Amino acid sequence: MPLKPEDIRKMTPEQRKAELEKLRTALVRMITRKERGALKETGKIKHVKRDIARILTIMREYGEI
Numbered sequence: 028m029p030l031k032p033e034d035i036r037k038m039t040p041e042q043r044k045a046e047l048e049k050l051r052t053a054l055v056r057m058i059t060r061k062e063r064g065a066l067k068e069t070g071k072i073k074h075v076k077r078d079i080a081r082i083l084t085i086m087r088e089y090g091e092i
Contacts, residue, residue, distance in 0.1 A: 030078045
């Protein structure tokens with residue numbers, strides 16, 4: 028389920044950083060699995076990328092980057 032901007036804004040800066048790292052790790056794993064042919068639902072990669080972008084955008088709004 029995609030993260031909503033209002034949910035991201037409710038997080039503390041530390042929580043946003045932790046979520047960002049978790050999503051980036053998941054993205055690397057998904058891409059690796061896709062390349063090996065083990066990932067069936069490749070559309071999830073797109074959702075993870077969008078969640079990463081949402082977090083980065085909000086972090087920029089608050090001057091955390």
